Amino acid sequence: MARILVTGSTDGIGRATAARLLDQGHDVVVHARTPARLSAVRDLIERGAGGVVGDLGRLPEVRELVAQANALGRFDAVIHNAGTMDRAMVLPVNVVAPYVLTAQMERPDRLIYLSSGLHRSGRPGLAGIDWRGNRATDSYSDSKLFVTTLMAAVARLWPDVLAHAVDPGWVPTRMGGRSAPDDLSLADLTQVWLATTDDPAALVSGRYWFHQQSRPPHPAVEDASFQDELLASLAAYTGVALAGG
Template identity: 60%
Template sequence: MAHVFVTGSSDGLGRGAALELLAAGHRVVVHARNPARAPALKDLVDRGAELVVGDLAEPDETHDLAHQVARLGRMDAVIHNAGTMQRPVLPVNVVAPYLLSVLLERPRRLVFLSSGMHRSGRADLSGFRRTGSRRGPSYSDSKLMVTALAAAFARLWPEVPSNAVDPGWVPTKMGGPSAPDDLRLGHVTQVWLAVSTDPEALTTGGYWHHQQRQEPHRAVHDVSFQDDLLHALAERTGVDV
C-alpha cells in the first residue's frame, strides 16, 4: 500500500487518479483549493482519503499545505496534478510543484502533469518575474518549465523517480466537453508512475503519454535551462532545492 498525495483532486484528472488509487487499496491524500471546494471530496474522504486544503496560487498557503501533508507522514508519491490556464499561470503550474517537492520530506516518487502544448513553449525565463495577466509566461511556457523541472529533479535526486506526463486532450473542466481523448486514459499513466512496480514505471526523467515514453521539447533536458529555472525558483521562493 502506497501513500500518495494528489494535488487538485476535487475534479477532473486529479479526482480520477485519487479514485483509482483508493480502489486499489492505497492511502490517498486529496487536495481542495479552498474550504468551499472541500465538500466535492466528501465521497473520497468517506472512503478513507485524507483531506488537505490550500490555494496553490498563494505561496503562504502552499507552505501551509506542505505542513498539513507532512503531518500525515512521508509520501511514497506526489502527483502534481493541479494546474490552470488562467494567467498568471506560474504560481500554480510551476512554483507550487517546486515548493511542495522541496518542502515535503523527500517523496519516494514525483509525477508532474505536463501537456503536449509544452512543445510550443518558450525556453525563456526573462518573463519569470512578470506575473501580470498580459506579460507573464503563457500556459505552454509554464508546461515547458514544469516538464524541465521534472527532469531537473530526476537529475538531482537520482534515487527518486521523477517523470512528466502528457495526459492528452481530455474532457475535463480545463480541456472542455468536446475534447477528443479518453478521460480515463488521462490519469492511468500518473497512477502507474506513482505506484506500479513495473520496471518501466520505476525509471526516471521521462516524458510519458499513455504509458509510452516520448521525446519532449529539446530544452527539457538542457542542464543549463534546468539550472537557470531552479535558480529563478529559489530566488522567487526563498527555498533552495
C-alpha cells in the same frame, strides 16, 4: 499499499486519479483549494481518503500546504496534478507551487508532474518572468515546459527519487473543455501506474509519458543549463532552494 498525495483532486483528472488509487487500496490524500471545495470529494473522504487544503496560486498557502502534508508523514508518491489555464496564474499554480512542494515536503520515493503536449510550443526563456502572476508574462505552454524541466532537474539531482512527467491528453474536463477529443477514461492511468508499479519501464527516472509510452520531450527539458537557470530563478523568488543529492 502506498501513501499518495494528489494535488488538485476535487474534479477532473485529479479526482479520477484519487478515486482509482482508492479503488486499488492505496492510502490517498486529496487536495482542495479551499475548505469548502473539500465537499466535492466528500465521497472519497468517506471511503478513507485524507484531505489537505491550500490555494496553489498564493505562496503563503503553498507553504501552509507543505506543513499540512509533512504533518501527515512521508508519502510514497506525490502526483502534482493541479493546474490552470488562467493566463495570470499559470506560473504560480503550474510551476511555483509544485516547485515549493517538491523542495520542502519530506522527499517521497516518486514524483509525477502533469505536463501537456503543448509544452513543446513553450519558450525556454526566463527573461522578464513574473512568478507572482501579477502580469501575464508567459503562456500555458511555457508553464508546462517549465514544470517538465523541473521534473528533469529533480531526476538529475535526486537519484534516489523516481521523477516523471505525464501528458494526460486533451480531455473533456472543466479545464480542457467539452469538445476535447481525447479519452477521459485514459487520462489518469499513466499517473496511477507510475506512482505504484514495479514495471521496470517505470523505474527509470526522468521520462516524459503519454498513455504509458515514453516520448521525447522538448529539447530544453534535458538541457542541464536550462534546468539550473530555472531552479535558480525559482529559488530567488521563493527563497527556497532545491537541495541536491
